[in-house]
Amino acid sequence: MASKELKGLWLELTKACNLSCSHCGNNSGPHQPLIDKMDFDDWRRVISEAHSMGANYLQFIGGEPTIHPNLMDLIGYAREEGFAQIDVFSNATRITEASAMEFAKLGVSFAVSVYGPTPEIHAHFTRSHRSHGQTERGIRLLRSSGVPVRAGIVIDGQTESSLNATKDYLARLGVNDVHVDRIRNVGRVGNDSPDEDFSQLCGRCGQDMLNITASGEVYPCLFSIKSPIGNAVTGSLRDIMAGKERGLFRDRLISEKTTLESLCPPYSCNPDHSCVPHTSSPHCGPDFCFPGRNRTETGPEDRIFHRS
Secondary structure, eight states: OOOOSOSEEEEEOOSBOSOOOTTOTTOOBTTSOSOOSOOHHHHHHHHHHHHHTTOOEEEEESSOGGGSTTHHHHHHHHHHHTOSEEEEEEOOTTOOHHHHHHHHHHTOEEEEEOOOSSHHHHHHHHSOTTHHHHHHHHHHHHHHTTOOEEEEEEEOTTTGGGHHHHHHHHHHTTOOOEEEEEOOSSGGGSOSOSSOOGGGSOTTTTSSEEEEOTTSEEESSSSOTTOOOEETTTSOHHHHHTSHHHHHHHHHHHHHHTTSOOSOOGGGOOTTSOOOTTOOOSSSSTTTSOTTOOTTSOOGGGGOOOOO
């Protein structure tokens, strides 16, 4: 019987993106390479190994994953391996009627970044006034093809007042599964320090999810981009999960989180609530445990204690 070491993976197929969003956590953009060290066979090997370790969930991310030439083939391969849930996290600007129908046939779900109800507010993040209309068209095509769509909204001090209007706008598009996060000080809005900013992380990073980048670097989380714990080109996921670097990261994370004013320390995340951006869990995701939220804003998770 397969072990239950992993629940799932984020697969960062490429850092290339047709947008250059101001808050991007990994500095993606049009000038980044489309293909890096991870080739098609490497991605297939990682997918197979993850499933053998008990993983049942994949999210293809980027950059913009729909740019990658092997996305459809890798989704198909993951389906053949037996993954039950497969997501694509996208800006949806490149969706066509044909691609929407293909995604529907593959049985994937989409998570789409939407930042405002108008081109002006959306462009505050995307730096492109055309992107709002392109994303709306992509959402409509996906939904009309039967692809489940949820939305992720990132807010800052300038856009927080438009949050309800953005949710209403998404509801008119038929998207009612909406999650909200705040700007995190990582990537393009981070600093030049080589040290991880643990205040930007929840307590579950590296527990049962891994982020694999196009260069093969493995990280405990989408937001822990200064803490590599291995490389998928040269090492196995099983060795990385059991390795020294992951253990040291987890030890430091727990130590740091117990000293921070955070509502989501390592002890309060129920193991059934995966702390990932797409999750529908109300109590253990970045939409709830966002940076800066303090312990005075209590919730049901304060009564759940499970040491990582």
